[in-house]
Amino acid sequence: MNPPLTYTDSGLYCPAGDFFIDPIRPVKRAVVTHAHADHARPGSESYLACAVGKPLLRMRLGSESDFHFLDYGETINLGGVNLSLHPAGHMLGSAQVRLEHKGYVAVITGDYKLGHEPTCQSWSPVECNLLITESTFGLPVFRWPPEETVVRQINDWWRDNQAKEICSVLYGYAIGKSQRVLAALDDSIGSIFTHGAIEKGVQAYRDSGVALPDTKHVASAESKQDFRGALVLAVPSAHGTTWMKRFGQVSTAMVSGWTMIRGWRRRRFMDHGFVISDHVDWPALMRAIRLCDPEEVWVDHGYSDIVARYLNDTGRKARAVESKMSRIEEDQPQSSPAASEAYQ
Amino acid sequence: MIHFAELYTRLDRTTKTNQKISALIHYFEAADPADAAWATYFLSGNRLGRVIATQLVRTWAAEEADIPAWLFEESYQTVGDLAETVALVVPDGNHHYSKSLAECVCEDLLPMRDLPEADQRSRTLQIWRNTTKQVRFVFMKLLTGGFRVGVSKRLLIRALSKHSGVNTEVIAHRLMGTWESTAESFLRLVDPDEGDSVASRPYPFCLAHAVDNKRSIEQLGEHNEYAAEWKWDGIRGQLIRRQGQTFLWSRGEILMENTWPEIEAAAASLPDGTVLDGEILAAATVGDVLPFDQLQRRIGKKRVGKKLLKEVPVVFHAFDLLEREGEDIRLEPFASRRKKLEALLRKVDPPNLRITQLMQQTAWDQLAKIRETSRQHHAEGLMLKRLDASYSVGRVTGTWWKWKVDPHTIDGVLIYGQKGHGRRANLFSDYTFAVWDGDALVPFAKAYSGLSDQEIRQVDRFIRQNTSESFGPVRSVTPTLVMEIAFEGLRISKRHKSGVATRFPRIVRWRHDKQPSDASSLAELKALLDSPTEPIEQP
Ligand SMILES: [Zn+2]
Ligand SMILES: [Zn+2]
Numbered sequence: 001m002n003p004p005l006t007y008t009d010s011g012l013y014c015p016a017g018d019f020f021i022d023p024i025r026p027v028k029r030a031v032v033t034h035a036h037a038d039h040a041r042p043g044s045e046s047y048l049a050c051a052v053g054k055p056l057l058r059m060r061l062g063s064e065s066d067f068h069f070l071d072y073g074e075t076i077n078l079g080g081v082n083l084s085l086h087p088a089g090h091m092l093g094s095a096q097v098r099l100e101h102k103g104y105v106a107v108i109t110g111d112y113k114l115g116h117e118p119t120c121q122s123w124s125p126v127e128c129n130l131l132i133t134e135s136t137f138g139l140p141v142f143r144w145p146p147e148e149t150v151v152r153q154i155n156d157w158w159r160d161n162q163a164k165e166i167c168s169v170l171y172g173y174a175i176g177k178s179q180r181v182l183a184a185l186d187d188s189i190g191s192i193f194t195h196g197a198i199e200k201g202v203q204a205y206r207d208s209g210v211a212l213p214d215t216k217h218v219a220s221a222e223s224k225q226d227f228r229g230a231l232v233l234a235v236p237s238a239h240g241t242t243w244m245k246r247f248g249q250v251s252t253a254m255v256s257g258w259t260m261i262r263g264w265r266r267r268r269f270m271d272h273g274f275v276i277s278d279h280v281d282w283p284a285l286m287r288a289i290r291l292c293d294p295e296e297v298w299v300d301h302g303y304s305d306i307v308a309r310y311l312n313d314t315g316r317k318a319r320a321v322e323s324k325m326s327r328i329e330e331d332q333p334q335s336s337p338a339a340s341e342a343y344q
Numbered sequence: 345m346i347h348f349a350e351l352y353t354r355l356d357r358t359t360k361t362n363q364k365i366s367a368l369i370h371y372f373e374a375a376d377p378a379d380a381a382w383a384t385y386f387l388s389g390n391r392l393g394r395v396i397a398t399q400l401v402r403t404w405a406a407e408e409a410d411i412p413a414w415l416f417e418e419s420y421q422t423v424g425d426l427a428e429t430v431a432l433v434v435p436d437g438n439h440h441y442s443k444s445l446a447e448c449v450c451e452d453l454l455p456m457r458d459l460p461e462a463d464q465r466s467r468t469l470q471i472w473r474n475t476t477k478q479v480r481f482v483f484m485k486l487l488t489g490g491f492r493v494g495v496s497k498r499l500l501i502r503a504l505s506k507h508s509g510v511n512t513e514v515i516a517h518r519l520m521g522t523w524e525s526t527a528e529s530f531l532r533l534v535d536p537d538e539g540d541s542v543a544s545r546p547y548p549f550c551l552a553h554a555v556d557n558k559r560s561i562e563q564l565g566e567h568n569e570y571a572a573e574w575k576w577d578g579i580r581g582q583l584i585r586r587q588g589q590t591f592l593w594s595r596g597e598i599l600m601e602n603t604w605p606e607i608e609a610a611a612a613s614l615p616d617g618t619v620l621d622g623e624i625l626a627a628a629t630v631g632d633v634l635p636f637d638q639l640q641r642r643i644g645k646k647r648v649g650k651k652l653l654k655e656v657p658v659v660f661h662a663f664d665l666l667e668r669e670g671e672d673i674r675l676e677p678f679a680s681r682r683k684k685l686e687a688l689l690r691k692v693d694p695p696n697l698r699i700t701q702l703m704q705q706t707a708w709d710q711l712a713k714i715r716e717t718s719r720q721h722h723a724e725g726l727m728l729k730r731l732d733a734s735y736s737v738g739r740v741t742g743t744w745w746k747w748k749v750d751p752h753t754i755d756g757v758l759i760y761g762q763k764g765h766g767r768r769a770n771l772f773s774d775y776t777f778a779v780w781d782g783d784a785l786v787p788f789a790k791a792y793s794g795l796s797d798q799e800i801r802q803v804d805r806f807i808r809q810n811t812s813e814s815f816g817p818v819r820s821v822t823p824t825l826v827m828e829i830a831f832e833g834l835r836i837s838k839r840h841k842s843g844v845a846t847r848f849p850r851i852v853r854w855r856h857d858k859q860p861s862d863a864s865s866l867a868e869l870k871a872l873l874d875s876p877t878e879p880i881e882q883p
């Protein structure tokens with residue numbers, strides 16, 4: 001049986017249902033896995049996405065766009081294709097797309113991670129014939145440390161800086177990562193400030209009913225605000241800019257899966273790196289594939305050639321596919337300031 | 345080992361000198377002298393030498409991580425550092441490894457060398473399983489011998505001096521030469537009352553600053569405040585004659601034994617308590633200096649054969665006197681040291697020991713003209729030394745200046761890219777450049793320095809988007825980018841496709857204004873050959 005999916009210049013396309021998944025160009029009908037810029041792009045005529053991510057998608061795509069929302073697990077039929085969305089655990093409202101056409105099931109993971117955390121619904125495996133998976137961290141060097149350990153390190157680092165009377169600046173991706181980290185911060189230590197792009201996301205999360213510690217928007221702070229001992233959540237592109245001057249003496253740290261690699265940390269001249277990622281690491285990627293148990297895997301979005309070759313080596317049919325996404329800060333090792341500036 | 349790994353992490357995390365120094369002091373204060381001795385040994389750039397073949401390490405790591413060998417190699421390509429790749433791919437161990445640094449080196453690392461392979465493997469795996477990523481990484485750094493953490497010897501000396509109260513010159517001197525990493529020798533190193541009396545111990549070398557666009561010749565002051573001499577293109581050495589023995593040290597503080605028998609023989613005629621600073625050059629006892637590629641034939645030879653001794657004779661060009669009649673005279677001004685050097689060599693006058701000639705005192709513009717002729721003399725340019733300055737330790741600004749001739753430059757086209765290492769792992773930052781030979785591009789130089797971080801990222805992106813072919817780690821790209829490449833010298837080489845080999849190539853600037861067709865030709869490159877000597881094959 002042939003998969004009901006094909007790659008076109010606009011991205012992954014389902015001819016039977018006449019829709020695209022995370023298209024890279026404006027199309028008639030776009031199914032969007034989550035609200036990150038490399039997956040949700042403006043300009044399409046209509047969007048289908050998970051209802052939980054409503055405020056975030058409106059923020060990204062403008063509220064005038066034509067939206068259709070589905071709850072997790074709800075099924076609709078598009079031209080004989082049964083389509084449903086399932087939790088991907090990547091960020092609030094992120095979804096895997098399940099398609100069923102003439103008894104053949106394909107699942108597109110979008111970005112995803114395994115495990116539980118309070119800011120989004122956890123990933124669950126969906127059995128399928130074809131799994132199209134991301135592979136942002138698809139190398140065996142990526143093995144995330146336990147989250148509790150890293151959270152403790154972050155809070156200790158903050159306390160330490162506070163004792164030295166300096167400000168802690170924590171860089172993370174504006175939507176998703178920052179809110180997840182915020183939820184894990186121990187707000188009994190001191191006040192938490194946010195960069196504008198992050199504050200918008202914090203509001204959207206709160207609007208969706210996610211409980212988060214109190215935050216103050218940096219821009220609305222008083223001109224003589226003393227930031228010593230406080231923690232500031234900022235976007236990575238703010239590093240080294242004049243915006244940072246107001247905080248006085250700072251210790252800087254980045255929260256990203258890439259900080260696992262020493263060369264990556266050193267290139268960015270940050271003081272610390274904390275390994276928390278919203279993507280699957282190598283063991284989780286392999287586990288997810290085992291659980292979904294597909295006949296075939298298409299590997300996209302990252303180390304696709306390598307993961308596909310490894311899967312074939314170990315007896316699972318796989319191939320690398322290239323959807324030509326230009327990736328955002330969080331997803332790519334070579335951060336381009338331009339990409340993250342789009343969020344400020 | 346845990347404390348040493350923490351020190352490593354703290355040093356690695358900061359680029360600020362003060363933070364590095366305080367991390368070092370913090371470590372030395374708490375460390376057992378035996379551990380402090382090994383820390384000093386490694387941080388001053390020493391290695392254990394090969395303990396285990398890296399190929400074995402790669403194989404075991406892949407097995408332990410349950411991945412095929414090719415996948416380990418791909419991971420290594422991304423990470424760019426073998427020790428780190430091993431630390432990362434092997435699943436996290438427990439914290440049971442509690443040996444100190446000295447115990448780790450003496451009980452685990454050093455004995456490993458003589459074990460049969462199976463025992464090497466089981467010991468290594470046991471350590472991997474008992475360490476966290478951080479400790480495993482540092483352990484692998486020591487085991488594979490590539491220990492670098494952004495601590496210069498000078499910085500280490502400052503920290504040791506602050507820690508002990510012994511001044512930096514004394515620490516620097518005590519660290520020179522063959523330094524044994526034992527608790528006793530560490531205690532001696534930081535002991536304020538210890539006398540200094542090891543016959544072989546050299547003095548720290550005085551290094552020169554460059555006269556360049558930033559610091560022009562006019563800013564140096566009056567020409568008559570300086571002595572000028574040729575800057576020879578040889579091997580810097582310190583020749584010591586004490587207690588009837590001769591020691592010849594390289595600038596990298598390696599004792600050069602049996603490599604330069606003529607010089608060792610000549611040194612026997614020096615009086616005890618003499619230390620000379622100078623340059624080893626290929627030249628007959630009378631006559632011109634030969635080009636560097638001739639001297640190169642003798643480097644790396646364990647034993648020098650009769651034929652080579654005859655073809656490439658060497659001399660020691662003395663240019664400074666540091667110790668006379670057993671007395672350290674480094675604090676005397678250059679002019680007075682020079683006089684004593686002249687008097688000494690006039691008295692003994694051994695063959696193979698020459699004194700470097702000073703230029704007659706001439707104005708800057710005349711010196712500039714002399715400098716233009718450097719290449720004909722097989723010199724790199726001129727050295728300018730302040731007549732009233734003492735012999736300083738390390739690179740102190742204002743006493744010695746090197747005024748090199750402008751390097752050759754050629755516009756090359758970028759044709760291959762490869763990922764860098766360390767800070768540039770994951771970025772395509774090692775490049776191969778080509779020149780035109782008819783309508784074909786032939787590679788002539790590999791360069792990986794000279795661009796800003798931002799430019800490196802731009803080139804990286806270009807390479808990723810314009811790869812036409814990849815073979816292993818090397819990406820072949822559509823010839824588009826033109827860069828100006830500078831190099832110090834050029835020689836004929838049969839091993840290179842272009843027929844020539846460049847010395848110290850580096851990128852001067854990115855020529856955004858040029859198209860690939862504007863790049864230089866092979867003929868233009870060959871026209872820069874220093875002296876059309878016969879091709880010399882390297883060993
Ligand atoms: Zn995403
Ligand atoms: Zn993504």
